Amino acid sequence: MTPGPSLERLMRRLAETPGEFLGEPRIGAVGTVATAALVGDLLRGAGIAIDRQMLARFEGDRPAERNRLMLVAVTVWLLADDWVGTPSRDGLLGLLDDTVGELAATGHAQAFVEDAERREELARTVLAALELLPEGEDARQAADRLSAVSATERQRLIRASREAEERARLVREALIRKAAEESADKYTRE
Known part of the structure; x- marks a missing residue:
């Protein structure tokens, strides 16, 4: 694992998530936030080639996917910053699809913006998925704190x-x- 940004920076960025990223995700003909487009923009910005099939997992067709898609949008906001560097395609897709899906099952996406402990959980989870350490922490400290929150x-x-x-x-x-x-x-x- 390599050193990453400070946890405070990531938590502040999450707290400042624009309302547009917390809007209603597009599911069928309803909603305003095109989560697949956000993911596509993030991947293109990271220099990752994308295809339609890759983005299909970020298009909702069931209302039950609402919270997951909202949390994907929040995570995209967190990742759309210069601290990210050049993550691997599989690492980034695994984070946005699987890891964020697991997190979304534990609470509402809005909580990951409004609640300090949930912000820390999301920030630490993202760092761990990208194999980065919070600034000033070693691998053991980072793992212990992530498991605690x-x-x-x-x-x-x-x-x-x-x-x-x-x-x-x-x-x-x-x-x-x-x-x-x-x-x-x-x-x-x-």
Whole structure:
């Protein structure tokens, strides 16, 4: 990982996201923000060749995609700055498609602009996806802080905890059944 910009710079940029980037994403014939066009402009600006198929994943056709597309637009705003450099095509598309999709499932896009903790989460997530470190942090510090503010990490830990509890419950039930069977066998023999 290489050094990146200061976290404060990114959080300030997020806080200053223009209202146009938070507008209603175009889904079918409804909405004003053409998210695919924003992504296309960002990719062209980074010197990345684009095609129609690549941008299709940023065109909404279902209302359920609204929040994801809004967060993609906010992320494009964050990335449309001189600190970005020249990210790889796959890294940038993975960030905008997969990573932002996961983040969008944890809260409303507007929160990533208005709430300081969510701004930090988005800024740190973007830096990590681009393999950059926040200014003044080493890899361990950056990873620790990202896991501390990451709602997706919290959800993963909650899921893992629930799965572990379920496995423990199944083991307990199996032990109780086995003890009951052994007790019944012992009673039958006597």
